[in-house]
Amino acid sequence: MKIKTFLLAILITFSAFAQKLSYPPTKTVDVVDDYHGFKVQDPYRWLEDFESDEVKRWVDEQNRLTFDFIRSTPFYDKIKNRLTELMNYPRYSVPVKAGERYFFFKNDGLQNQSVLFMREGLKGKDILVIDPNKFSEDGTVALMNLSYSKDGRFLAYGVSTSGSDWQEIRIRDVLTGKDYDEVLKWCKFSSIAWLPDNSGFYYNRFPEPGTVPKGEENNYNKVYFHRLGTPQSEDRLVYERPDAKELNFYPQITEDGKYLILTVTHGTSPKNRIYYRKLNSNDDFIRLLDEADASYDFIGNKGDVFYFVTDLNAPRYRIIAIDVNKPERKNWVEVIPEKKSVISNARIINDHFVVVYTEDVKHKIEIYTLDGKFVKEIKLPTAGTVSGLSGKQKDTEMFFGFTSFCSR
Structure with missing residues (x-):
């Protein structure tokens, strides 16, 4: 009865406030796109220009209306105090190992952003790497997109302002705690792949504003190589597809340091392509998978054999192997069937597949050899979900997070 009364009070309160709300006006514009002869109106296109002063004013007015409404409700303080109580406990992320260093996030409880720490060895002391709470007084500058060098000496990290997808990439020497002078701009959802010798990394970015027509700033993604200690203006162009301006290219280097892989996407489609070449080569990239007929998630290699998690003819996914010396489909090997x-x-850790399955809403972890033989299931404490699977192909340890569906 108490619950019904409470819900009724909420409905009455919201209804009363809703009648008083006066929303900021939202203009419309005459924009029509022609898609293969089909006209599509887009009257709110102007709202996509996040740098526009007009859009910023519109967002501020919307936020002012929203927060004034929320804070004026009679049960605001009660809900806020209860949520604060529930959130006030220390929590950690799954560690990521680079060389002999372990990196992890820690939040004391009510920190606006979790803080990045490092340990020299698993049982070493916690060493502060980056505290993003000190980026700005209002907490609107966030730490994103971390990439550690192979030995853990250097960290390339993205900084985002006011929730923007656009990032500036900076580089920190973990041992000294100092950042290099260069700042890499025009990055969004960028992938960063360090060379094994720490001399630099590959990354993808969008064009500098003014170098493409207005409205094309989110097209023409390119892969560059950045050498540590040099300005972005000296970065070397590695790959582009001006004939296919809507494609994005995400570089990664195989753990054996042999290949440079590009995962190629088109918008938000889950179907992707895979290009590659030898890391020490300047040859053209080989388009191993270029039909965009399925999702192909590259999870590692053993020499010239590449392993993928794919939904090709398998909506619940399976793992396949492709030998790049004989890449024809007839030679593909199904390692772990659907x-x-x-x-x-799924990851390759300790030269085994570690696969997280969802079954009846809960997760389970199974281990397989690289030729697909089942080894064992890792028993979890109870029904729940696994997060943050961490480990590399030659590691003899791995980490993962686990959350049960109910507290104890």
């Missing part, structure tokens, strides 16, 4: 359970995550 099962009743859905593959949620």
Whole structure:
């Protein structure tokens, strides 16, 4: 009865406030796109220009209306105090190992952003790497997109302002705590792949504003190589597809340091392509998978054999192997076939497949050899979900997070 009364009070309160709300006016513009002869109106296109002063004013007015409404409700303080109580406990992220260093995030409880720490060895002391709470007084500058060099000496990290997808990439010497002078701009959802010798990294970015027509700033993604200690203006162009301006290219280097892989995407489509070349080569990239007929998630290699998690003819996903010396489809090998359970995550750790499956809403972890033989299931404490699977191909340890569906 108490719950019904409370819900009724909420409905009455919201209804009363809703009648008083006066929303800021939102103008419309005459914009029409022609898609293969089909006219599509887009009257709110102007709202996509996040740098526009007019859009910023519109957002500020919307936020002012929203927060004034929320804070004026009679149960605001009660809900806020209860949520504060529930959130006030220390929590950690899954560690990521680079060389002999372990990196992890820690939040004391009510910190606006979690703080990045490092340990020299698993049982070493916690060493502060970056505290993003000190980026700005109002907490609107966030730490994103971390990439550690192979030995953990250097960290390339993205900084985002006011929730923007656009990032500036900076480089920190973990041992000294100092940042290099260069700042890499025009990055959004960028991938960063360090060379094994720490001399620099590959990354993808969008064109500098003014170098493409207005409205094309989110097209013409390119891969560059940045050498540590040099300005961005000296970065070397590695790959582009001006004939396919809507494609994005995400570089990664195989853990054996042999290949440079490009995962190629088109917008938000889950179907992707895979290009590659030898790391020490300047040859053209080989388009191993270029039909965009399925999702292909590259999870590692053993020499010239590449392993992928794919939904090709397998909506619940399976793992396949492609030998790049004989890449024709007839030579593809199904290593772990599709099962009743859905593959949620998979990595190669200690030269074994570690596969997280979703079955009946809960997760389970299974271990397989690289030729697909089942080894064992890792028993979890109870029903729940696995997050943050961490480990590399030659590691003899791995980490993962686990959350049960109910507290104890």
